[in-house]
Amino acid sequence: MDHGAEVRRLLEESGALRSGHFRLSSGRHSASYVQCALLLEEPARAARVGRLLAERLRRSEPESVLSPALGGLVIGYAVAAALDVPFRFCERRDGVMRLRRGFELRPAERVAVIEDVITTGGSAAEAAALAERAGAEVVAVGAIILRGAATALSREPLVLLRLELPSWSAEQCPRCAAGEALAAPGSRLPSAE
Ligand SMILES: [Zn+2]
Numbered sequence: 001m002d003h004g005a006e007v008r009r010l011l012e013e014s015g016a017l018r019s020g021h022f023r024l025s026s027g028r029h030s031a032s033y034v035q036c037a038l039l040l041e042e043p044a045r046a047a048r049v050g051r052l053l054a055e056r057l058r059r060s061e062p063e064s065v066l067s068p069a070l071g072g073l074v075i076g077y078a079v080a081a082a083l084d085v086p087f088r089f090c091e092r093r094d095g096v097m098r099l100r101r102g103f104e105l106r107p108a109e110r111v112a113v114i115e116d117v118i119t120t121g122g123s124a125a126e127a128a129a130l131a132e133r134a135g136a137e138v139v140a141v142g143a144i145i146l147r148g149a150a151t152a153l154s155r156e157p158l159v160l161l162r163l164e165l166p167s168w169s170a171e172q173c174p175r176c177a178a179g180e181a182l183a184a185p186g187s188r189l190p191s192a193e
Helices: 003-013 043-060 073-083 122-133
Strands: 017-023 029-034 064-068 087-093 096-099 110-118 137-146 158-162
Touching: 003 017, 003 043, 003 158, 043 073, 043 110, 043 137, 043 158, 064 073, 064 122, 073 087, 073 110, 073 137, 087 122, 096 122, 110 122, 122 137
Parallel strands: 064 087, 064 110, 110 137, 137 158
Antiparallel strands: 017 029, 087 096
C-alpha cells in the first residue's frame, strides 16, 4: 500500500475523515471534512504517521523540526521522534509567529517545518520565515495533508496525501438540493475551515 492510501485508511478508521453533509465553520457546506487531531489521537497511530512523513523528509537531512502551534504540535513531535532530532514549536503572539520558551535555532541549522494540514500554507510560511530570520536553513516543509494550493509557500511541500474537499455555499450545495439533512447545530461540527 502506498503511503497516501495508508494515510487515507488511517484517516477513515480514526474518524478524522468523514462523509455526509456538513456545515463548516465558514458557513459553507461540504460532503466531507477532515479533523487531523482525531488521526493523531492514538499515540501508536500518530507515531506511524510520523514515521511515514519522516521517510519523505529523510533525504533533506533535517537536524531539527519546527512546527507552528497548535496544528503542527503532535505531528511535528512524531516526525522529530522518528528522525531522532530535536523538536521545537513556534506560536503566534500579538499576531506574530515567535519562538518562545527558551527555544533557539543555531545559525545554518537544517530545519524541517512540519504542519498537520496545509491549505494556503500561511502558518508554515511564517514558521519558515522565522527560522530563516534566525539564520537557520529551511530544508523542507512537510505536512500530512495538502488540501489547497499552498499559495503562501515558496516551495513545494512534501505531503503524504493530497485531498480535494469541495465545498459550496448553502444556495449552491448539491446535498441541500437533494434534500439531504444537514448535520444539525449542536452536533459535533468540524472546526476545520
Ligand atoms: Zn448543503
